[in-house]
Amino acid sequence: MEIIDAQIHEPAAGKPFDPPLDPATRDAVHVELAREALDCVRVDRAVVVARPAFNEACITRYPELFAAVEVMDHNSEELEARMAGFRARKGMLGCRTLVTNYAEVRRDPEVALRLNDTFQGGGFDRYWALAARYDIPMFFSAHGFAAALQPLAERHPELTIIVDHFGITQSLRREIEGDRWAALPGLLELARYPNVFVKWCGVPLVSRAAFPHDDVWPQLHRILRAFGPERCMWASDFTRLRWGVPDRAGATGAPPRADWKSYADALHHLLHTREISQQDKEQLFSGAVRRALRWTRED
Template identity: 40%
Template sequence: MSTNLESLEIIDAQIHEPWPGKPLDEDMKPQTSLWQVELAREAMDAIGVDIALAVTSEAFIELAHQRYPGRFPGVHTLFHTHPDLASEVRRIRANPAMVAGRALVGDFINARMRPEFAAGVFDPIYATAEEVGLPIFNSTHGGCAHMAAVAERHPNLILIVDHIGVAQHPVSPPETMTWAPFEDLLELAKYPNVHVKLCGAPLLSQENYPYEDVWPNLDRMFAAFGHDRILWGSDYTRLRSADLPKGDRPRRRGITYGENLNYLLHSGHLTYEQKALVLGGNARRLFNLPPASQDWGPPPMSWGFGR
């Protein structure tokens, strides 16, 4: 087997729809989803990401599925205000463009669990998802300890804890971003149906790239869960807006998509085989993804350059 990093299939377990740097003109707005799909594709091509799970609008997911079948598997956000969550889960499972659901059990505004979680409003999501085999991402914003009860009640349901279980800025308030809930995440490792989305760790670094100071905690996470229950996600449109890395820069550019991937891809903390799992293999297995296609690009030269 090759150990060349360029031979790895890279699957990003979370992107949101990117937006142009400036508002679109009125006559362009009907093509918003097209712009977003192509911006995402170009960003992925630029750093070598083969597939990205699209945690976005259905308009983006459906258009991406039409243009690049299999490259943007959809993750549908299941809002607790929906009047029939069980039927919504079944609808998503039946859609070939979708591979998972997402439950917003934590409130990003205050980094607390939503009261609806304790009231049982999310229960139909988990019960129906277990029945139909739909993996569920869980945005806990630091409340990952509460997922233990769900894992116990639904042992055949694939549960993925977003953002290594901690609240993260930008989105949650800066003061809520701490490693403290990470201890609760490690406790979840005893449930074999619980997986972790390795996303946003550089935000908790006190250093610039390659964020070496996050590894003591990441090493503990890998020791607890193993390398076959952790999948990398970038959430690059959020991390690029962070007030990081530290130091003098001509412009604020946050944590770039490339830095987000490369601190893992080029790390000496993981073997080639472990990188193959975390950076793609686990996502491919969990979501039963189709093979990559040679039709995905990069786009051909069409403007006469080099002639």
């Protein structure tokens, strides 16, 4: 069975180099860290969501392993020209929109409010219309805000919409109080739109139980019943799995190893479960992501 990780970010060395690496060497080192991570857990391919230079380095060095998603400047005067030629570039499969992001909320609430105002006020409309015109699937980082995508799904039925992280809040940097799945109904409402897919991402971050994270299955089954496995794609988001809750961080600010989640756990909770069939796993691990991104095996 082919296994595709539908979201990884750029990994980095645990300690800075002295002297610092030049940009090209740094990118090559980070690509090798990503490649080694995939090899260690036996993932066949991965979609990289990172800065353009790193995306390009991944695809140039290992075109058989990596494809990429980019966040574009929705206000750029060159936006249409960039999007018109986007899918002609090797390995470029989709773009991303930040709705209101939990990381931004923590760092700067005003930034989060501006993002939300831009989203609700139509600031991204041109971006989405161009994505639909040029057949570019659009990922949405909508932690807790999946319900806000309903007008977009109605307005652009030809646009492939992929909701990241189940549309719920995920974090290890702060405790999640109350029901971690409280926003799930907003995601389930989107199942009526055939152009909406779900990224099955970050399960170890929302589970309150140890591996194999069996406490999440009642919610995951609700998602599968609503969308079907053909519209659900697995992703690890493995670079976030070492983040820790600040009040448990050590003197260096890093979390203790006991708090880390692992790439293997993110994969194996699904790979080895008996909760779903082998046919469903084939959709979650490769069928849905290839279908949503129009990603052929020849690409």
